[in-house]
Amino acid sequence: MADMTDALPLDLPEADPAGDGDNITDWALEQFQERYGAEITKDDIWEYVYGVMHAPDWRERYRHDLQRNLPRIPLADDFEAFRSAGRELMDLHIGYETVGEWRVECQVDGETDEGDAEDGAYRIEARMRWSKRQDKTEDRSVLLVNSRCRLVDIPQEAHDYTVSGRSPLQWAIDSLRVKHDKASGIVDDPNGWHVWADEPFNLIRHLRRLVTVSVETARIVGGLPPSLPERDTDD
Known part of the structure; x- marks a missing residue:
């Protein structure tokens, strides 16, 4: 599984010194809420994006683009599957020093x-x-x-x-x-x-x-549904 080396933060304090700047625009929030419901928040989207960026079909589709462009995020059929997976993956990857020990x-x-x-x-x-x-x-x-x-x-x-x-x-x-x-x-x-x-x-x-971290990441990624909507898979 290949990985990007660049990171994009959720908060952009330089964009708003008051602390209200973030990397998910209001326009993006509107698109997600229109597709998935008004209860969707920017935090939900952030977790969803992290989940999608681990999806094997997404990585395969955009493997060349990721070397030179910002990621293109699809509106998957199952939002909650990717949001939930993204949350689990964040917890693993951010908290790698405190997760449970694998009993090797x-x-x-x-x-x-x-x-x-x-x-x-x-x-x-x-x-x-x-x-x-x-x-x-x-x-x-x-x-x-x-x-x-x-x-x-x-x-x-x-x-x-x-x-x-x-x-x-x-x-x-x-x-x-x-x-x-x-x-x-x-x-x-x-x-x-x-x-x-x-x-x-x-x-x-x-x-x-x-x-x-490795085994649990593989488990979570292995359980993901397709990230690309069926209508896009043959594009």
């Missing part, structure tokens, strides 16, 4: 572990990486945190949701690594500056939460 097993030295090992058992030594199968291909059901600690039985759905081409777990692998700047001698060590600096097992909790 943590192992230290081959034994199941829930934070009982010494702190060093959970430290990132250089960078995390995927395990390898006998044929040398990546086994993305197993994440090697370091030489002693691993997460096992990561579900395939954890890799189906991607942001700019990478799953949340892959983003963690690529960004949470020890970096040495040869010119300055500065070492950028995530073990010391992240929220798990004082409680290293929090790294494992963080990774489990990323699995939750």
Whole structure:
């Protein structure tokens, strides 16, 4: 699933210093209310748009346009399905640091572990990486945190949701690594500056939460109806 890297805020304080500016115009509100009912609010539309922008058929239709234009939002047949999905997705993606942990097993030295090992058992030594199968291909059901600690039985759905081409777990692998700047001698060590600096097992909790975000996003997106009205599907 490809994703846009630009973000559009709901509120536009620079448009109205009093705080009444927003990114959904009164004209847009009128269009939605005319189609779906007078009770529709701008917050409803914002959630609806977020839901639509995750719809597989919408992404496929506008995959090229999204690289150069603002998104085109259809008036789908089922407004509530996309509004509800958008709300769920917002809660997941904004609150990714506090969602429940997906119960992937943590192992230290081959034994199941829930934070009982010494702190060093959970430290990132250089960078995390995927395990390898006998044929040398990546086994993305197993994440090697370091030489002693691993997460096992990561579900395939954890890799189906991607942001700019990478799953949340892959983003963690690529960004949470020890970096040495040869010119300055500065070492950028995530073990010391992240929220798990004082409680290293929090790294494992963080990774489990990323699995939750990915799996739940895939579930929500998989349950979406078509976003493009039937009369438009052959255009």
